[in-house]
Amino acid sequence: MKFLHADAFYFPYEIKYGGFLELTDDGKFGEWLSELPENGAHAATVLDYTGYQIAPGLVDTHIHGFAGADVQDAKNPDFDGLLTTMSEGLLSAGVTSWLPTPLTASHEELLAICETIGATYKRAKGAKIRGIHLEGPFFTAPHKGAQNPKYMREGAMWEVKAWQKAARGLLRKISLAPERAQVTGFIRAATAAGIVIALGHSDATYDEALQAVEAGATNWTHTYNGMRGMTHNEPGMVGAALNIPNTYAELICDGHHVRPEACEILFKAKGATHMVLITDSMRAAGLPDGPYMLGEYEVEVRDGAAWLPTGRPAASILMLKNAVKNVVDWQLATPHEALMMATLTAAKSVALDNVCGQIKTGHDADFIVLDKEMTLVATYLDGKKRYEA
Secondary structure: OEEEEEEEEEOOOOEEEOOEEEEOOOOEEEEEEOOOOOOOHHHOEEEEEEEEEEEEOEEEEEEOEEOOEEHHHHHOOOOOOHHHHHHHHHHHHOEEEEEEOOOOOOHHHHHHHHHHHHHHHHHOOOOEEOOEEEEOOOOOHHHOOOOOHHHOOOOOHHHHHHHHHHOOOOEEEEEEOOOOOOHHHHHHHHHHOOOEEEEOOEOOOHHHHHHHHHHOOOEEOOOOOOEOOOOOOOOHHHHHHHHOOOOEEEEEOOOOOOOHHHHHHHHHHHOOOOEEEEOOEOOOOOOOOEEEEEOOEEEEEEOOEEEOOOOOEOOEOOOHHHHHHHHHHOOOOOHHHHHHHHOHHHHHHOOOOOOOOOOOOOOEOOEEEEOOOOOEEEEEEOOEEEEEO
16 A cells, blocks of 8 residues: 655645545555554555645646747647647646647647647646647637737637547637627537637627626636726626636736736635636746747747737746745735645636546546645656656
């Protein structure tokens, strides 16, 4: 028998202090016990992390690139950066499950990306690819950010069906603008086909956003960024994200895209059960400052963020472990709440909590080790240490 011992274990709805968590021979979580079983204590192998705490592996549901690799590069069928550079590199960020996220592009390019990921994702050598998130192309131009408006268009199920077939069923989430024509019918059809719909890069009114949620949309794409702001006469997309219950709000907590005060406002509105920490990171994450490409746009990485030539932030260079630590250091959330937003809540937002995002008997033993300051010490996959700080 093999057991994991630590000062604290972050379970979905409680913290268990001390004790022993069983790790099965096939790399799954077993039961947590306050004491080792007397009949097997002499034969038990104990992985001792006294002075440290254990949490589920982090789940990043919105990420474009890392360590020099980018999801967009998967349009080349020979590209293996997702399986090596990104999936292994993400272990250093505490991420054990993730959704590769391509940007707005032509039908053919997204088809090629879906084909490459769908054909190879099971061979990922590090963090597990749990689905694909298409950030676009069904957006509108006023809040385009780093998305290319020449590819933006109305939602069409024939495209979604083609992408899903190419992805071998791996397409899980699509971000779109709710003011697009006939969007409610599209959302109903997409959700009926098992696709999670997120709303973003949009100039929609509050009512347009509400109609999209009533049609089946459940997520808000990097809340505040790339959406119509809130006023007293028109609450807009931001007001909808804050006010409409039972929806999940993504947030980039790097201190650049959103001020800590705005993070606090969203947290008070949504709570740890409906706010999702994401990175939206690009290929420059984990690399030095300098010029990089984000899709078809050149950005400059400096001062802890990636910047468009317009002076506005583009995708981030944030690591998810740092997002968790930030909201704790900013005194916005407890460690348990911060971890929930990057694990169970993230998994629930895309219907993956049945396979990841929590310490639960029978789930893959994907977990992280943290010190008392919430700094990452180690990352484990299937009960085996794969990264050590």
